[in-house]
Amino acid sequence: MIGKLQCVVLDCHYPAGLAHFYGTLLGGEIGRPDPRWSVDDEWSTVHLPDGMVLGFQRVEDYRPPMWPDPAHPQQLHLDIEVEDLAEAEERVLALGAELKDVETGWRVYLDPAGHPFCLLQRAVS
Incomplete structure (x- = not known):
């Protein structure tokens, strides 16, 4: 191993708003003091319950991805496993997400800054 992933950072116009969106979606502590950054x-930031950190940085000339348009690539996306896909969809739409595509067992959304993310139905064991 060469290193350890510190956090995943998403560019956006409004960091606090996007942190609130993902903090509500995934749980965790929004804007927690951390010696690594201000x-x-x-x-x-959002410090997730499992220790992962999502960071959100303001970019003055931010241009969101235009999924699935390859001229404006998605840059990255998050796959989020949920117990109940319909219930999770209702909640993320209420938070400001936009539904973009429906597939069997998963759906693609855009967060309020335009980043794609997927909700995936947890497999029954």
Whole structure:
């Protein structure tokens, strides 16, 4: 191993708003003090219950991806496993997500800054 993933960072216009979106979606602590960085108008975080950290940085000329348009690639996306796909969809839409595609067992959404993410139905064992 060469290193350890510190956090996943998403560019956006409004870091605090996107942190709130993902903090509500995934749980965790929004904007928690951390010696690795400052939380301000330019940067916000969500410390997830499993220890992973999502960071959100303000980019002045942010241009969102236009999934699935390859001229404006998605850059990255998050796959989020859920117990009940219909219930999870209702909740993310209420948070400001936009449904973009429906497939069997999963759906693609855009977060409020335009980043694609997927909700995946947890497999029954």
